[in-house]
Each structure stands twice: as structure tokens, then as C-alpha cells.
Amino acid sequence: MRTALHRITRQVLTAARYEEIYGKPIDGAGNERHRDYALCDICDQDVYLRAEHSQHRIPNFSHLGNSSFCPAKDFNAEAYRRLNPVDADPQAALALKNAFFKTWKFHWVEFNRIIKYASIYDFSKILKYANRHGMWGYRGMRIQDVLAVLLTLMDFMPLPKDKRYLRDYGFRFFYKGSVSNTNEYWNLPESRRSLMQVKYEFPGKTRTFQEVNISSKNDVIFDPGYLTGVYAEQPPVNSFVQDFMAKEFPNLSGL
Ligand SMILES: [Zn+2]
Structure with missing residues (x-):
């Protein structure tokens, strides 16, 4: 999903906006940065941003591996x-x-x-x-x-x-x-x-x-x-x- 919701304000976030708010995945010291999850606007569960700097893939928000049912993920x-x-x-x-x-x-x-x-x-x-x-x-x-x-x-x-x-x-x-x-x-x-x-x-x-x-x-x-x-x-x-x-x-x- 190319957009998700800010977990507090519930504003729609694109990948770019998410990065503006939470920073890049790696901080200035080279460590992985802790960034809050965004929320899926269909099921309200946590989603994380992935492929944000990939050459070949579009940055997108994805559900965590252990999430419960969401139609966007498990559409059947x-x-x-x-x-x-x-x-x-x-x-x-x-x-x-x-x-x-x-x-x-x-x-x-x-x-x-x-x-x-x-x-x-x-x-x-x-x-x-x-x-x-x-x-x-x-x-x-x-x-x-x-x-x-x-x-x-x-x-x-x-x-x-x-x-x-x-x-x-x-x-x-x-x-x-x-x-x-x-x-x-x-x-x-x-x-x-x-x-x-x-x-x-x-x-x-x-x-x-x-x-x-x-x-x-x-x-x-x-x-x-x-x-x-x-x-x-x-x-x-x-x-x-x-x-x-x-x-x-x-x-x-x-x-
Ligand atoms: Zn969902």
C-alpha cells in the first residue's frame, strides 16, 4: 500500500511524508532508527514502510508478519x-x-x-x-x-x-x-x-x-x-x- 495513516493524527502518509516525520531508516551514527509504525487505513493494524530506497520497487507500507486478518493483505x-x-x-x-x-x-x-x-x-x-x-x-x-x-x-x-x-x-x-x-x-x-x-x-x-x-x-x-x-x-x-x-x-x- 502506498499510503497509511499516522498513528496519532490519523493523517494520510505517503512514504515521503513518513520519512519526513520519522526520519530515514538509518540515523546519522549508522544505526537503525526506531520509527513508530503507521496504521493500515482498512484494518487499523500496524504497518511498516519497506523498499523505501529500492531502485526497483515502489516504497510501500506492509503489515507485520504476525498481523490478523486484513482484506488488503489476505483478500480472499x-x-x-x-x-x-x-x-x-x-x-x-x-x-x-x-x-x-x-x-x-x-x-x-x-x-x-x-x-x-x-x-x-x-x-x-x-x-x-x-x-x-x-x-x-x-x-x-x-x-x-x-x-x-x-x-x-x-x-x-x-x-x-x-x-x-x-x-x-x-x-x-x-x-x-x-x-x-x-x-x-x-x-x-x-x-x-x-x-x-x-x-x-x-x-x-x-x-x-x-x-x-x-x-x-x-x-x-x-x-x-x-x-x-x-x-x-x-x-x-x-x-x-x-x-x-x-x-x-x-x-x-x-x-
Ligand atoms: Zn490492513
């Missing part, structure tokens, strides 16, 4: 994707699913805003995944809660070559704190559920998501209007998006 797509709502109420699940599809344009528009140039193919893929895996059965899930779970189900790669100028980095979404899977997230009180959007650079020939290339992390801020869960007039979407969704989900309303 499998755990996030394992959707198994406990005691699902089939009727409530069906009602939620129908309500979601009836208002799908609102969700697509918000999804696209957060991802920055999202693909309707991705949106459709994660909805199909959610349908197959019973995501709608989480107890107490409201329509405005669905998108947070959907966003964690997939890696969002940088855009293809001809569109790279629009977005040349990728995103992953993590549940904040030491939450390792979706069921744990749903067991948290609502006030403690939050989602982080983590940006990964893809320098040079990089083709995969790598912790060392995490360049920033932000809390996902959903649009306040969206969070009310009251969706009146459907926003316009382009005809390709409309037709594609109608083809993919022919039996669902709102299309």
Missing part, C-alpha cells in the same frame, strides 16, 4: 463470494429481488458513478451471480443495501486499451475493519457496516491486483438520495444498456 475473493444467508425468508427475498429489478436503472447509475465508467456486462454478471447464490435472502437487507454487497463480488479491472485514458487503474471493494466475509458483514450493527473502495495501479506489465500497488483507499459514499431507498422516476440510460438488460433478464420487471 472466495470468502466474499460465499453468500449464505442464514434463515432466509424466501418471500422477503423474492420481494427484494423484484423491487431491485423494478428499479434497476437507479442501481446501475449509482454503480456506474462509483466505478467510474462501469460496464453493463459486469453489472449483469454480478446480478446473475447474486441470483444464483441467494444473495437476496439476507435478513433485514433493504434495497439500498444491495449495491454494497454486489460491489464486493467482483474485481474491477482497468478499462480496455482503447478506453484506458478514462480509467487506467482497477478497483476492489472491501468491507472495512477485519470483516472477512459477507455473513460477518451482515452480522454487524448497521452503524458499523461500511465499505471501502481501494484503488490499484497497474504499472508497466502488471496484469493482476497487487497489494504493493494500492495507491488510495476511500470510504464508499453512496449518493444520499440513493440511500433513502425511495426511487421515483427512473433515470435515463442509453438504449444499448436498456436493450442489453432486457435481453439478459427477460422475466424481470422494470425493463
Whole structure:
């Protein structure tokens, strides 16, 4: 991770800023300097700066070897994707699913805003995944809660070559704190559920998501209007998006 938090002020630190505050790894007498750890801004555990003077590597903050779970370090797509709502109420699940599809344009528009140039193919893929895996059965899930779970189900790669100028980095979404899977997230009180959007650079020939290339992390801020869960007039979407969704989900309303 290219940034971390100052452990007292909680300001965002880059490697350069960390060195400004704590000094270089070796002091004037040639001894290794004691420097306080910074904090990971996802899990709040200690992280240390490494590769700060490497010729070949980008300086980055890394978790200690014995740290507990953190999604940045231990990301396990499998755990996030394992959707198994406990005691699902089939009727409530069906009602939620129908309500979601009836208002799908609102969700697509918000999804696209957060991802920055999202693909309707991705949106459709994660909805199909959610349908197959019973995501709608989480107890107490409201329509405005669905998108947070959907966003964690997939890696969002940088855009293809001809569109790279629009977005040349990728995103992953993590549940904040030491939450390792979706069921744990749903067991948290609502006030403690939050989602982080983590940006990964893809320098040079990089083709995969790598912790060392995490360049920033932000809390996902959903649009306040969206969070009310009251969706009146459907926003316009382009005809390709409309037709594609109608083809993919022919039996669902709102299309
Ligand atoms: Zn962490």
C-alpha cells in the first residue's frame, strides 16, 4: 500500500511524508532508527514502510508478519463470494429481488458513478451471480443495501486499451475493519457496516491486483438520495444498456 495513516493524527502518509516525520531508516551514527509504525487505513493494524530506497520497487507500507486478518493483505475473493444467508425468508427475498429489478436503472447509475465508467456486462454478471447464490435472502437487507454487497463480488479491472485514458487503474471493494466475509458483514450493527473502495495501479506489465500497488483507499459514499431507498422516476440510460438488460433478464420487471 502506498499510503497509511499516522498513528496519532490519523493523517494520510505517503512514504515521503513518513520519512519526513520519522526520519530515514538509518540515523546519522549508522544505526537503525526506531520509527513508530503507521496504521493500515482498512484494518487499523500496524504497518511498516519497506523498499523505501529500492531502485526497483515502489516504497510501500506492509503489515507485520504476525498481523490478523486484513482484506488488503489476505483478500480472499472466495470468502466474499460465499453468500449464505442464514434463515432466509424466501418471500422477503423474492420481494427484494423484484423491487431491485423494478428499479434497476437507479442501481446501475449509482454503480456506474462509483466505478467510474462501469460496464453493463459486469453489472449483469454480478446480478446473475447474486441470483444464483441467494444473495437476496439476507435478513433485514433493504434495497439500498444491495449495491454494497454486489460491489464486493467482483474485481474491477482497468478499462480496455482503447478506453484506458478514462480509467487506467482497477478497483476492489472491501468491507472495512477485519470483516472477512459477507455473513460477518451482515452480522454487524448497521452503524458499523461500511465499505471501502481501494484503488490499484497497474504499472508497466502488471496484469493482476497487487497489494504493493494500492495507491488510495476511500470510504464508499453512496449518493444520499440513493440511500433513502425511495426511487421515483427512473433515470435515463442509453438504449444499448436498456436493450442489453432486457435481453439478459427477460422475466424481470422494470425493463
Ligand atoms: Zn490492513
